[in-house]
Amino acid sequence: MKRNILFVDDDANILQGLRRMLRPMRDKWDTFFATSGKEALEIMARERIDAVVSDMRMPGMDGPELLHHVMREYPDAVRFALSGYSDKELVNRSIAPTHQYITKPCDEKMLVAALEQAIAARELVPNKAVLDKLARIEHLPVLPRIYNRISEELAKGDPSPKDIGDIVAQDVGLSTNILKLVNSAYFGLARHISTPQQATIVLGVNVIRSLILSLHVFQNFDPLGRQSFSLPLLWGHCIRTASIARALAEHEGLPREQVDYAYIAALLHDVGKLLLDAQCSDDCQRVYEVVRQQNRRVAEVEMEVLGLTHAQVGAYLLGLWGLPGPVVHSVARHHAPEPEPGPIGTTEIVYFANLLEHEVIVFNEHYARPTPEPQRLAAVGGPARYEAWRQLALELGLQPQCE
Structure with a gap:
């Protein structure tokens, strides 16, 4: 089934450029173009729109106001902000209704892949019913600004770890938390x-980004009131699992990129618990x-419930945040019974x-201790390999409390 994508910008030349740029997608997408927020809402009233990509600075109804309307009236639609301006007030107003920010001029492949x-x-x-409720969330955690700044630097080319560390160092509180984690037993360095720059050089940009994101998400949910579970215990579980x-991943000789993806996915694998509980x-x-x-x-x-x-x-x-496909896929399947085809990834x-974290550390004595699904166990080589992995996990010496 074709996707319906709506682009909104008061500059007709920008829209014409998008129309030309996205012509190769005409077999997969039906594209719609509006020069104002009012026109965009009129299109959405008569067409089923899968995603809205809106400029931020427009006369009359600007981008944040339009995306707020879309969030309330069409929560199924994915909401992107596309802007070449650095306007603090507009950015602050667009945080709640925006799933992703894309800087213009944007790369065609990046835009298509993100959408x-x-x-x-x-x-x-x-x-x-649950999707509608989730899609309407006003305080859905959004990507932190530092994460977006790092992503923008990566999109420009191949920035040095020092440059990325300099960005992290601008947030003193975040830098302190990052260094506390990096120097804990969880990394075993x-x-x-002593500095964010050193941390980025030693661990790599992807790991640092994932730590920023995880810290941000858990801090975002911390003040929301009651939880059906212990937030500190869940955080400890996630960091140990990572x-x-x-x-x-290193033991199995996976390439560096896959090692990073495994770490990021494991660090964020239970973020859905936070969203559901909220x-x-x-x-x-x-x-x-x-x-x-x-x-x-x-x-x-x-x-069941x-x-x-x-x-x-x-x-x-x-997925809404645009994290790499292998990360999203791994999080989605971390309870699935069927194995992945092909080699271990x-x-x-x-x-x-x-599974191993739950076995090594008793997360909650009242919970059933999970065991490997027979199909997935067989796919990785059976009990012998699992036992070797268990010994590897034990050798890490992980503690039940996050330091």
Whole structure:
């Protein structure tokens, strides 16, 4: 089925350039163009639009106001902000209704890939009622500015780790938290890291970006009130799972990029729990009550109560944010029973890292201890390989408290 994409900009020349640039997509997309927010809403009233890409600075109804309308009236539509201006007030107003920011002039391949992935993310949430609720969230955590700045630098070419570290160093609080983590047992580095620049050189840009994102997400949910689970315990579980995933990926000789993807996906694999608890708190309370009373798995009970799992919701959020496909896919499948075809890759590493963390560290004595699905265990070589991985996880010496 074709996607319907709406582009909004008061500059007709910009729209004409987009029309030419996206001509190769005409077999996959039907594109619509509007020169004002009012015209955009009129188009949406008569057409089913999958994604809206709007300029920010427009006369009359500007981009933030338009995207707020879209969020309230058409929550299914993915919302992108496309702008060449650095306007603090506009950026602040567009934070709530915007899934991704793209700087213009933009690269055709980057724009197409971002739109395709964000639209596909909606399909990870099969429960339409829950999807509508999630899509309307005003305080949906958004990508932090430093994360976006790093992404912009990466899009320009190949920035040095020092340049990326300089960006991180501008946020003193974030830098302190990053260095605290980097120097903890979770990384097991042989020497002390004293600056964000050193951390970026040693660990790489992708790992630093993922730490920024994870810290931001957990801090975003911290003040929201009650949780159906312990937030510090969940954070500890995620950071330990990421450490195990990196160790397994390196042990299996995966390329550096896949090692990074495994670490990032493992670090963010349970972000869906945060989103569900914030928006479906009563249902989540019921889920965890059943889990504790009947000693069952969380994902299994979520499917019964909500019609989806936190794995699907987490992948939905990461897909909207435009994280790499292997990361989104690994998060979506970290409770799936079927193995991935082919050699061991990121998805299987994240799946087994999550299991091993639960085995090495008792996350909650009232929860059922997960065991590998027979199909996935057989696909990676059976009990012998799993036992070797378990020993590797034990050798990391991970502690049950986040330091």
